[in-house]
Amino acid sequence: MDDMASAGSATIVLVHGGFVDGSGWEGVYGALRAAGCRVSIVQNPTISLADDVAATRRVIAAAPGAVILVGHSYGGAVVTEAGNDAKVKALVYIAAFVPDQGESVDALLQHAPPGAPSPPILPPRDGFLLLDQKKFAAAFAADVPRDKASFMAASQVPWGMAALTGVVAVPAWRSKPSWYLVATEDRMIAPAMQRDMARRAGSAVVDVPASHAVYISQADAVASLIRKAVAGIAEE
Helix, strand or coil: CEECCCCCCCEEEEECCCECCHHHHHHHHHHHHHCCCEEEEECCCCCEHHHHHHHHHHHHHHCCCCEEEEEECCHHHHHHHHCCCCCEEEEEEECCCCCCCCCCHHHHHHCCCCCCCCCCECCCECCEECECHHHHHHHHCCCCCHHHHHHHHHCCECEEHHHHCCCCCCCHHHCCCEEEEEECCCCCCCHHHHHHHHHHHCCEEEEECCCCCHHHHCHHHHHHHHHHHHHHHHCC
């Protein structure tokens, strides 16, 4: 899905994470569009990392001009690989995983810091994962209105094991500038882990007091950081 504004400016490509779909970006999309930005939203199948990288690359290819690639949660792994496309000028991580070469999201979770929250992921069925619906709101969307969090729990998109274990070959953050939003109340990815990954990637960091669903609950703050990335590449 592509919407255009401000001819000649960068296109912002938004990449969702696991258990959800691209509709969660609606608030961020609206805030960016109101600021005159061009925005595209990826609908990843979340079956495997390779498939999601391919889906994202198709959106990048269709985007006019330079691209700012934004990933939330597992989407961070997707943009880390897909961001090697020559059109991508910067990466923005929103409470996201930032794998290095040879790492997967699974490997990062296995090395979470002591005391880190344990996401309520149910045992895999037919190669796919879901979160416990009863624990979804507290873990993923504690600051999202109750009815919306309940709907998110009931409408989860199964997350493929091949997405969880997919390994990044070439991390784009090693050659491109990046920004990182730390959700300080996150119960899916420990804030300390977020800061460690951002530090390793050399990202410019902002803290936002929000849950893992910060892209929904604090859409304006997320849009603000993305616009900083747009301004950052414009100054180069």
